[in-house]
Amino acid sequence: MIAQDIFWTVTILLGIGTFLIRFSFLGILGDRRIPEWIMAHLHYTAVAIFPALITPHVLWPEVTGGTIDPNRLIAAAAVFLVGLRFNAVFAIVAGMGTLYLLRYLFG
Incomplete structure (x- = not known):
């Protein structure tokens, strides 16, 4: 088993990373024509x-x-x-x- 603190650190960092990837397309480019x-x-x-x-x-x-x-x-x-x-x-x-x-x- 993975340690609980490592698990939550990785989970939070992955959540932030996927949010930033989606935000780069939706938040920054969302109102512009591609x-x-x-x-x-x-x-x-x-x-x-x-x-x-x-x-x-x-x-x-x-x-x-x-x-x-x-x-x-x-x-x-x-x-x-x-x-x-x-x-x-x-x-x-x-x-x-x-x-x-x-x-x-x-x-």
């Missing part, structure tokens, strides 16, 4: 974050002890193909559906 070139870059945020979060779980899943699982690879391919045509919500649903269907059929 330039179009910044908005164009912000549209790619999800495209950059989702692969970084998902790739380790597809290639080295903890559930299988770090070995590659064909079901997860096929589900990732389904996400990619649906994501090319539709939005992220449809891609996520397609990936989840594919993974659970394959797990049901093949274990």
Whole structure:
């Protein structure tokens, strides 16, 4: 266990840090118009974050002890193909559906 004083110090510092990060966008820039070139870059945020979060779980899943699982690879391919045509919500649903269907059929 972590010491209680260290826990509360870290918790308060993290709270202050996240407040300052949010305030920098909402408090300082909240009433200003964001330039179009910044908005164009912000549209790619999800495209950059989702692969970084998902790739380790597809290639080295903890559930299988770090070995590659064909079901997860096929589900990732389904996400990619649906994501090319539709939005992220449809891609996520397609990936989840594919993974659970394959797990049901093949274990």
